[in-house]
Amino acid sequence: MVSGRFFSLVQSGLLLSLVHNGLLLSLVHNGLLLSLVHSGRHLSLVASGPLSFVHSGRHLSLVASGPLSLVHNGLLLSLVHNGLLLSLVHNGLLLSLVHNGLLLSLVHNGLLLSLVASGLLLSLVHSGQHLSLVDSGRLFSLVHNGLLLSLVHNGLLLSLVASGLLLSLVHSGRHLSLVDSGRLFSLVHSGRHLSLVASGLLSFVHNGRHLSLVDSGRLFSLVHNGLLLSLMASGRFFSLVQSGRLFSLVHSGLFLSLVHNCLLLSLVHSGRHLSLVASGLLLSLVHSGRHLSLVASGRLLSLVHSGRHLSLVASGRLLSLVHSGRHLSLVASGLLLSLVHSGRHLSLVASGLLLSLVHSGLLLLFVSCYLLLSLVASVLLFSLVASGRLLSLVHSGRHLSLVAIVLLLSLVASGRLLSLVHSGRHLSLVASGLLLSLVHSGLLLLFVSCGLLLSLVHSSLLLLFVSCGLLLSLVHSSLLLLFVSCGLLLPLVHSGLLLLFVSCGLLLSLVHSSLLLLFVSCGLLLSLVHRGLLVSFVSCSLHFCPFGPKLFF
Structure with missing residues (x-):
């Protein structure tokens, strides 16, 4: 190193490196690397190999019989000779080319071009335009030999399949699909749709007009301005069906279907x-809300006009009428008559049958002939059956049932049931030792005389009492008490306290605040657990009964 300079020299094919004023020079002789950088200039050279050069942002790399790479002012050029890759980028333009069946790709100002020679793919996209082409029977913008052609330009989509395959075109809302050799042809333009099949179906729609045609005795259908026409040749389906078949026509909202010879x-x-329908079959008419259906020979007639519905069946069959909310149904020969008007419903059956209003x-x-009468007015329900049958009344929450002669009333005579409900109070009474039941303000009382059951529930208190040594049960504020006389079981639970007592030497069990006490008289076991303490005691002829009857009342 001299005055901040850096020199590195390796002879005999080794590395030479020089740095001066930001200049880096590295040289490798005999096919090795030569690299030079000065003021942003970079040069790399490989004899019989790569050469690379960069100056003022310009980069150049060259390989004899191999790659060439150049960069200048943002331009990158890479070239592969003899079927190798060429790539160029300048001002946002990217060009990649593959020779001899390899890829060529070009992008400039949003334009993408990719080309593959020898039957490979050509693809072009510019300003939203995409073009793909495959020669030798492969994929084109137009598909050749039964393959697909797809072209999009300025919103135009074109797909074509030769040899009887599909052709499809869409431009400015126009869609065209065509299949030759008796296959489908379809066209849509400005709302117009046309589909055609040679020796088969033709379908056409324009401005709301739809036309479908099938030759050789097949279906012909036309709709224009709301008009639908269906025609079938050779005795098949027409607008008018011949030989007793159906005729159907719709024009300007008019629909007509006719079947000849009783059809x-x-x-x-x-x-x-x-x-x-002729020969006693159905006639039905609807106009301006009027519906009329008529069946001859004692069959049904039905009419609806302005909300009025009338159905009539001759020979004792049904007549039904509805007008302005009124519904009337009448059946002759003692059958049903029903009428509804302004919320009133009336049903009447002659010869001792049912009348309802x-x-x-109000329901009546x-x-x-000893049948039922039921009336409801202002929340009042009244049902009466003569000759010893049921009378029932409900008004303002009161329910009264009465049966004359072996009668069911609020009070049932001769040992039968009396039931009364008023303002939430329900009372049932049966004489001669039978059941008495009363519920008022949440209180339920069941009493049976002659040693039978008494049950009382009031403010969450449940009491069951049976005389003659039977069961007594009381529940109040989480207190459960079961008492059985004559040496039977007594359980008590109050505020977490559980007490089981059985007289005549049986078990007494008490649990309160995690305390468990088991006491058995006549020398049996006494066990106490309190705060982790377990005490077991067995006496000899010990009798302990700390709980008296006062606990139960």
Whole structure:
């Protein structure tokens, strides 16, 4: 090193390196690397190999019988000779070329061009334009020999398949698809759609007009300005079907279908619908909200006009009418009559059958000859059955059931049931030792005389009492008490305290605040656990009963 200079020299094919005023020089002789950098200039050379040069941002690399690379003012050029790669970038332009079947790619101002010779791919994109081409039967912008052609330019999409395959074109909203040799042809332009199949289906739509045609006795269909026409030759489906077949026509909202020889005729025009079947079959008409259906020979007639619906069946069959919310159904020969008007519903059956009326919340059911009468008005429900049958009344929460002669009333005579509910109170009483049940303000009481069950629930208190040595159960504020006389079981739970007591030498168990006490009289086991302490004591003829009847009341 001299005065800040750096010299490095290696003779005999070794490295020579020189640095002076920012200049770096490295030289390798006999096919080795020579590199020079001065004022941003870089030069690298390999004899029979790569040469690289950079000056003022310019980079050049050259390989004899090999790669060449150049960079200047942001321009990068890479070249591969004899089928090797050439790449050029200048002002944002990228060019890559592969010779002899290799890739050529060019991008400039948003333009991308890729080309593959010898039947390989050519692709071009410029200003949104994309072009791909494959020769020798491969892929083109236009597909050759049954392959696909796809071209997009200024919003235009074109796809073509030769030899009877698909051609598709889209430009400014126009779509065209064509298949020759009897295959599909389809065209759409300004809302116009046309599809054609030789020796087969033709379909055409323009400004709302749809036309489909199938020759050789196949279907022909046309729709224009709301008009639909279907035609089938050779006795097949027409706008008018011959030989008893269907005719169907729609024009300006008019729909007409006609079947000859007892078949169906249907017509709809300006909201009018008419269907007619000859020889006692159905006739149906709808116009301006009017619907009429008629069946001859005792069959159904139905009419609806301005909300009125009428259905009539002759020979004792059904008549039904609805007008302005009124519904009327009538069946002759003792069958059902039903009427609804302004919220009123009336159903009547002659010959002792059912009559039902609903008006302003009132429901009335009446059946003569000992049948049921039911009335509801202002939340009132009343049902009555004559000759010893049921009478039931509910008003303002009160429910009353009465049966005459072996009667069910609020009180049932002759040992039968009395049931009353008013303002949440429910009372059931059965005489002659049967059940009495009362519920008022959450209180449930069940009482059975002659040693039977008494049950009371009030403010979460549950009491079950059975006389003659039967069970007594009480629950109040988490207190559970079960008492059985004559030496049976008594359990008590209150505020976490569990007490089990059995008289006549049986078990007493108490748990309170984690304390467990087991006591058995007549020399049996006494066990106490408190705060981790376990005490077991067995007495000899010990009897301990600290709990009296006062605990239960």
